[in-house]
Every structure is written in structure tokens, then in C-alpha cells.
Amino acid sequence: MSFSTDVKKELCLARTEIAATCAECHGMLVLCRSFSFDKILFQSCVREVAEHFCTLLRRGFDVIATLKEGGNKRPTYTVEITSLADRQRILNKLSYKNTNPLVINFEKIRASGHIKEFIKGAFLAAGNLSNPEKEYRAEFSFKSNEVAADFIGILDSKGFDFTMTYRAGKFLVYTKNSTTIEELLTYLGAGNETLNLIGVKVYKSIRNKSNRQNNFETSNIVKTANAAFRQTEAIKKLEAAGKLLALPEELHEAAMLRLNNPDMSLNDLCKLSKVRLTRSGLNHRLQKLLEMAEEI
Numbered sequence: 231m232s233f234s235t236d237v238k239k240e241l242c243l244a245r246t247e248i249a250a251t252c253a254e255c256h257g258m259l260v261l262c263r264s265f266s267f268d269k270i271l272f273q274s275c276v277r278e279v280a281e282h283f284c285t286l287l288r289r290g291f292d293v294i295a296t297l298k299e300g301g302n303k304r305p306t307y308t309v310e311i312t313s314l315a316d317r318q319r320i321l322n323k324l325s326y327k328n329t330n331p332l333v334i335n336f337e338k339i340r341a342s343g344h345i346k347e348f349i350k351g352a353f354l355a356a357g358n359l360s361n362p363e364k365e366y367r368a369e370f371s372f373k374s375n376e377v378a379a380d381f382i383g384i385l386d387s388k389g390f391d392f393t394m395t396y397r398a399g400k401f402l403v404y405t406k407n408s409t410t411i412e413e414l415l416t417y418l419g420a421g422n423e424t425l426n427l428i429g430v431k432v433y434k435s436i437r438n439k440s441n442r443q444n445n446f447e448t449s450n451i452v453k454t455a456n457a458a459f460r461q462t463e464a465i466k467k468l469e470a471a472g473k474l475l476a477l478p479e480e481l482h483e484a485a486m487l488r489l490n491n492p493d494m495s496l497n498d499l500c501k502l503s504k505v506r507l508t509r510s511g512l513n514h515r516l517q518k519l520l521e522m523a524e525e526i
Contacts, residue, residue, distance in 0.1 A: 232359075232361065233359050233360070233361050233362060233423070233426075233427075234357070234358050234359040234360075235275075235276050236423055236426075237359055237415060237420045237423045238276050238278065238279050238353070238354055238357075239276065239278050240419075240420045240421075240422055240423050241350060241353070241354060241418060241419060241420055242278045242279060242281070242282040242354070244419045246286065246289075246347060248289065248290075249344070250344040250346075250347040251286055251289045251290035251347075252290040252291070252323060252324065252344075253339070253342050253344030253345075253347040253348045253351070254286055254344070254347035254348065254350055254351040255283070255286035255287060255290050255291070255351060256324055256339070256348055256351060257347065257348040257349060257350060257351025257352040257353075257354070257355065258272065258283055258286070258351040258352070258354055258355040259272075259320070259324075259351075259355075260334055260351075260352060260355075260377070261351075261352050261355040261356035261370065261371070261372065262355050262356075265332060266332055267314075267317055267318065267321060267326075267328055267332075268317075269310075269317075270310065270311035270317050270320065271308065271309075271310045271311075272308070272309040272310070272355070273306055273307065273308050273309075274306075274307050274354075274355070275304060275305065275306060275307070276307070277299075277305070277307050279307075279354050279355075280297050280307035280308070280309055281297060281307075282354065283295075283309055283354075283355075284297055284309055286351075287309075287311075287320070290323075291316075291319055291320045291323055292319070293311065293313075293316045293319060293320060295309045295310075295311060295316075296309070296310075297309055298310075325338060334377055334380065336380040336381075336383065336384060339384065340384065340387065345384060345387065345388060346388075346417060346418065348384070349384065349385065349388070349414075349417075349418065350418045350419070352370055352381065353370065353418065356370055356371045356372070357369070357370050358370075358371070359411070362408070362427050362430040362431070363430055363434070365406070366406055366407065366408040366411055367404060367405070367406050367411075368404060368405055368410075368411045368414060369402045369403060369404035369405075370392075370402070370403045370404070371400045371401075371402055372400065372401040372402075372403065373400065373401070374401065375394075375396075375401050377401075378394050378401035378402075378403050379394065381403055382394060382403055385403070388417065389413075390405070390410055390413065390414055390417075391405060391407065391410055392404060392405045392410075393405070408427070408431060411427065412424055412427055412428060415427065454495055454496075455493075458488070458492055458493065458494070459492070460520065461488050461516045461519065461520065462488060462489060462492045463523075464519050464520045464522075464523035464524075465485045465488060465489045465519060465523070466489070467523045467526060468485070468519065468522060468523055468526070469489075471526050473522070473526075477519075480515060481515055481518060481519060483503065483504070483505075484512060484515035484516055484519065485519055487499045487502060487503060487512075488516060496509045496512050496513055496516075497509055499512055500512055
């Protein structure tokens with residue numbers, strides 16, 4: 231079961247107030263497969279969404295619709311308004327004139343006072359959410375550029391920043407901002423799935439921080455190992471040239487510390503020193519040995 235399906239199921243559980251029923255159903259109709267005086271056809275892969283649509287039709291328009299299940303590998307639930315009288319009742323109540331194609335009156339939607347329910351219906355009909363464990367993305371799919379652009383205006387009026395793109399013959403209104411997605415789900419009433427989304431974000435943040443820390447530590451280990459190897463090779467070169475014993479006492483001690491402990495960090499070498507020695511001081515002496523070895 232997908233995250234998007236889980237959200238839709240949660241939204242269907244919330245009972246819509248009678249006054250807002252038509253607005254929510256309107257949102258589903260605008261983004262359904264066919265919406266005109268000639269044909270109203272709604273389809274969904276989520277049975278609860280199709281059943282919810284039937285409930286809204288009955289409560290808001292006194293239309294009894296039949297739900298049909300089809301599809302082979304993936305079930306598809308279809309609701310079709312076959313009665314002309316029922317289609318006219320629905321469209322007349324939503325103040326549409328008897329013309330095809332329909333011109334969506336977004337100004338009337340804004341003035342209805344039930345924008346939230348309209349957006350909720352639109353999401354139930356043609357909204358989609360990516361798995362937040364993989365990516366953050368919420369989108370609505372439209373057939374018309376004009377309707378998609380007007381819908382962006384509806385979202386913007388409620389503070390939701392979405393943009394539009396065209397892909398595979400459809401106009402997609404989308405956002406990749408996880409905060410915007412959280413706020414939208416909370417606004418629509420999917421509180422439980424919003425918490426799940428936040429939980430995924432927290433987990434990913436902790437995991438990414440841990441990975442960065444591990445990468446940082448691994449990088450430091452590699453750098454330390456490479457530096458220790460170069461220092462050890464330089465000291466061996468000085469020894470082969472007969473110059474190791476002739477070194478000043480502080481350089482000779484540093485050389486022997488590194489030569490006898492080729493895998494240790496500078497901090498650990500300082501702890502083995504007979505005299506008080508800082509990390510920077512030891513590093514300075516080892517760098518001097520490197521320079522001397524290069525001159526041979």
C-alpha cells in the first residue's frame with residue numbers, strides 16, 4: 231500500500247459537513263475522467279475513494295450512483311452517472327451552463343467558503359504523493375493547462391506554493407517541498423499521515439547526519455594513515471642514509487615514536503613521549519623530518 235493511498239483513506243474517514251459536501255464533490259468532479267452534461271465518469275484505484283464519491287453524490291445532490299469494479303492486475307473502481315436528469319441536477323446545482331466543454335468557475339469556488347473541501351476532493355480524485363522515504367513530491371494531474379493554472383491560484387490563496395509542468399500529455403501541479411506537503415496534509419485533515427511523514431523526515435535527517443559523520447571519520451582515518459605512512463618512509467630513508475642517529479634529540483625522539491608506532495595518531499604518540507609534547511609540536515617535528523628526507 232502506497233503513502234498516497236494511506237493519505238486518501240484517512241481523508242475518506244473524515245465525515246464532510248453537509249454544507250461543504252457539494253464543494254468536496256465538485257473538486258472530485260473537476261479532476262475526474264469525464265465531467266460534462268454528456269458524461270460524468272469517475273475512476274479510482276482506491277475503493278474507499280470511489281465509495282466516498284458515491285456518498286458525496288447522495289448527500290449533496292440526492293444522486294444514487296453505482297460502483298463497479300474492473301481491471302485485471304490492478305483493480306479500478308468506476309462510478310458513472312448514466313442518467314441525464316442526474317447529470318443535470320449535479321451541474322445545475324454547481325451553477326454550470328448547458329455547454330460542453332464546461333468552463334470551471336474558480337471565482338465561484340473561491341467565494342464558496344469551502345476551498346479546503348474543494349482541494350481535498352481534487353486530491354482524492356487526481357492527487358498523488360511519492361513515498362517520502364524516497365523523495366518528497368505532491369502533485370495533481372490535469373488535462374487542461376488553463377484549469378491547472380487556475381488551480382495553482384486556489385492553492386496559492388491558501389499559502390501553498392506549487393508550480394506546473396507538462397509530462398506525458400498531462401499538466402502536473404506539484405511541489406517537492408516537504409514542509410509544504412506537511413502543511414497541505416494537515417490542512418486537509420490527514421493528521422496521522424502527516425505525523426508519519428514527519429517521522430520519516432526525522433529518521434532520514436538522523437541517518438544522513440550519521441552517514442556524514444561516518445564519512446568524515448573515514449576520511450580522517452585515511453588522511454592519518456597516509457600521513458603516517460609518508461612519515462615512516464621518510465624516517466626509514468634517513469636511517470638508510472645514516473642520518474637518523476645524528477639528528478637533534480627532539481627530532482630523533484619524534485622519529486623513533488613514529489617508526490615504532492606506524493599506525494598511531496599524533497595524539498596517541500604524544501602520550502608516549504617522555505617529555506611533554508603537543509600535537510602541533512610533534513607534527514612540526516615530523517614535517518621537518520619529511521623535509522630532510524626529501525633533500526637526500
